[in-house]
Amino acid sequence: MDLITDLFSRHGLIAVAIAVLLHQLGAPLPSTPLLLLLGAESVSRDGFALQAFAAITGAAMVANLLWFWAGRRLGRRVLAALCRVSISPDSCVRQNEISFARRGALTLLIAKFVPGLSMLAPPLAGALGMTAGRFLTWNLLGSALWAAAGLAAGRVFHAQIDALLRELARLGSAAIALGVAVVAAYLAWRLWRRAVVRRELNGFERLEPADVAALQQQGCQIVFVDVRGGPPASRIPGARHLDLGALGDAALAGWPVEAEFITYCACPNDVSAARAAQWLKARGHQARVLRGGIDAWQQAGLALEAV
Incomplete structure (x- = not known):
């Protein structure tokens, strides 16, 4: 855990807040692994868990409010723009609308645990006319639940995370190369499938x-x-x-x-x-x-x- 400790001693939790903010805005940055690492780090640092919880929740709220405002002002245009860069644009808006139809504001409570729903739920809430007060309440609860769950999991499995980090440090650049290759292969397959399906569906009159x-x-x-x-x-x-x-x-x-x-x-x-x-x-x-x-x-x- 020396690398993690050094990172936070040099840059503080502001780096964490920026990473979560960018992820919630749509940047392809890993957020769940970050929460797990923070939870594991909090085991050895008094008060760190509460600071990390506040930083993560606050950053997520800022990003979600920006998307909510965009949805309120631009309506479905912002949803269409987001879905054009989605790996699965065919089900992008439809699945999120179904979630709001079935669960209402409770969708915001679970959004960050569902791939594809996290970033789209705030602008969709704005486009569907949810009041700002209701959005703030449910999104705050959802953001806090997501942050707490990630940090708690990191604390519970801190020994395993510590062992994994030591093993990755031992493997060095080979571990990074393997991870990049796996992610690249997955994205390439999904993008290929997207191109095949789109070409097929675009053939309809x-x-x-x-x-x-x-x-x-x-x-x-x-x-x-x-x-x-x-x-x-x-x-x-x-x-x-x-x-x-x-x-x-x-x-x-x-x-x-x-x-x-x-x-x-x-x-x-x-x-x-x-x-x-x-x-x-x-x-x-x-x-x-x-x-x-x-x-x-x-x-x-x-x-x-x-x-």
């Missing part, structure tokens, strides 16, 4: 809102399929909801067989809508994607109905 409206005026039997995650406040008139998390033949019970399905979402590149169209076509249905989703429909001045 997309219709502009005006083209779909013209088909309706011609008397074509069209059924809109809403694949957004949470319960929407409004939708395209007559749209049916399809839960991408629970696909099955029963999901289409009572749906017209001869109709053409037009899927739509509120997600980057219409990826979730394309995934739904892919699933429908695999079952013999006609399916195309509404380009730009419900936002493009609304911007075109076409009607919506309240849910």
Whole structure:
């Protein structure tokens, strides 16, 4: 633990706060290992655990407040920007909307323990209109719980962490090279899978809102399929909801067989809508994607109905 002790004696907890702040803002920095190391270090330093807890919680709150403000001011635009850099953009917004729909503000309590939800929960809370006071309360509880859990785990397993650090120090640069190689291989695989899926889904035909409206005026039997995650406040008139998390033949019970399905979402590149169209076509249905989703429909001045 000499390296860790030297680090904090030279730079103090400000380095920890900056690292957590950058991680919560979206930088690819490891946060959980840092919390474990801090917890292990606190065993031999009186009062260090409380200082680390305050620094971690405070830094997380600052970053989360910035994202909450961005979500409040920019709405879904900030979510779309975040999901474009996500490794799994197809489920990015949808899964977080589902979490808020099921758990409400409790989502903020567990967000930092769920990969992908930590950074997106604050701006989504702002975009969905959560009050600042409610956000502050639940996010503070969530940040404190996350910090306390990480530090406590580090204290409990301090002997194992100490042994691991000694072994890594013995291996030297070889351990660093191995760790970098493993992380790089994982990211390369995920990015390759993302490119394959995106290329496949981008092959689906997309219709502009005006083209779909013209088909309706011609008397074509069209059924809109809403694949957004949470319960929407409004939708395209007559749209049916399809839960991408629970696909099955029963999901289409009572749906017209001869109709053409037009899927739509509120997600980057219409990826979730394309995934739904892919699933429908695999079952013999006609399916195309509404380009730009419900936002493009609304911007075109076409009607919506309240849910």
